[in-house]
Amino acid sequence: MVSTIHWTEARTTRSARWHSENATPPPGRVIVADDRFKADTAYRLACEGTALLWQGDYHNARQLLQAMRRRVERKSPRPGDDPLESFHLHRRARSHRARVLGRLLVLLEDGYALNLRRAPDVRQACVEAYGPPREPTAISLIELLGVLGAHQWRLKGVRVPALGARIHPHYGVFSPVRGEYVDLVAEAPLPAPAVRRTAFDLGTGTGVLAAVLARRGFERVTATDISPRALACARDNVRRLGLAARVEVAGPHLFPEGRADLIVCNPPWIPARPTSQLEHGVYDPDGGMLHGFLHGLASHLTPGGEGWLILSDLAEHLGLRTRWQLLTGIEAAGLRVVDKADTRPRHPRATDTADPLHAARGAEVTSLWRLAVVG
Structure with a gap:
């Protein structure tokens, strides 16, 4: 079964295929976000479960992601009473960070095109990771950055x-x-x-x-x-x-x-x-x-x-x-x-x-x- 996300743009309801390598379910609420969005607002909405579909500048999206990461990491997990408890607290904190940061989304359109200002050409990296292009697909920005990093590892070795x-x-x-x-x-x-x-x-x-x-x-x-x-x-x-x-x-x-x-x-x-x-x-x-x-x-x-x-x-x-x-x-x-x-x-x-x-x-x-x- 193909999962989809839905959002409203210019008073029109739109949808796209949803993909997550971590099998994260599609977010129930998605709103459009751009360069006017403040990091505190983005972080609060992401913590509440709202996903932000980015339509602004690509490099600004990366800066926003870093700002959200800093806010997540301000609340470092307390040390456990023993190594096993510390491990579980560490894993829980990493899972929370992944959920919050994974709510900043981008849309890969026909042929895996990323149509954002100053965006790199991500098509080859996405073909390597996902196979032949399908219909427009929404993924998290943090997953896309992982795909791009893997492409560089593959090239350089x-x-x-x-x-x-x-x-x-x-x-x-x-x-x-x-x-x-x-x-x-x-x-x-x-x-x-x-x-x-x-x-x-x-x-x-x-x-x-x-x-x-x-x-x-x-x-x-x-x-x-x-x-x-x-x-x-x-x-x-x-x-x-x-x-x-x-x-x-x-x-x-x-x-x-x-x-x-x-x-x-x-x-x-x-x-x-x-x-x-x-x-x-x-x-x-x-x-x-x-x-x-x-x-x-x-x-x-x-x-x-x-x-x-x-x-x-x-x-x-x-x-x-x-x-x-x-x-x-x-x-x-x-x-x-x-x-x-x-x-x-x-x-x-x-x-x-x-x-x-x-x-x-x-x-x-x-x-x-x-x-x-x-x-």
Whole structure:
């Protein structure tokens, strides 16, 4: 069912298709806003649930969005009594901010044209994110800015030292900006030479780990994902890197058919519900992907093969998972730990003392767990 929004303009009721990557329902009340709108008024209306369809200058809309953001962030969440409560308060504050800022809307007209003064040409970025143009569509300005930012990432790419090349993320696919997990896979000891012909990369995303495995000498790598966007992104990157003859991208599923000498999985690290498309790369509801990997590993490994689990312990520091639960899950799946390599995060948030989750982030360790079948 196609959702629509309705508003009145020059005493005429108009409507447009509604789209939200976060599955936000269409706003019930929409009014037209332009350069005369004050930030305090916009913020108050957005908090009350009214959406503002912008028809003024594009750069003024961006300034208004920043002014609304500052007003939201004045009410920072109080620290929790423990890390778990702090996490939930932080998530609640982020959800509120997304709701309020998401009520400043723009209209993409025929062919994704953004007909605002001083507006950039957004058509190619929207085609990459949404596919072929449809009828006029209303989206939030903050979503459009995300689409434009993703377009720039896709054009420029992210340099991956382990590959000596760039990976080009697509919209809605988690970018490999946190390179420590890539380095773990690039440097971990490989299985015995007789057991390194085939590899699986589960939840491949951009395809970066599949490419690392191919560069490390595996003759055949199968990369899987459940996201159509990730599958298209991985195929694009495999082609760019000249690895299409050795890396097959398959899905949507977790495990492909057959067995492999090495099976690598870098699941989302936080067992909580994502609230946006991009957050699927960080949040794994109830640890579903982690459990799926562990319990399917033994039946997909060749004799003497290994499974590599790349996982941050941030969830442990936040009180969302314990080390005992992880080790118990490994044992229950008929697996044993061969070895473990650790690394510390290098991203700026790890040292940002203003981050409400700073204590947990500062203690975070990312590990590569080398797993083998018991017996």
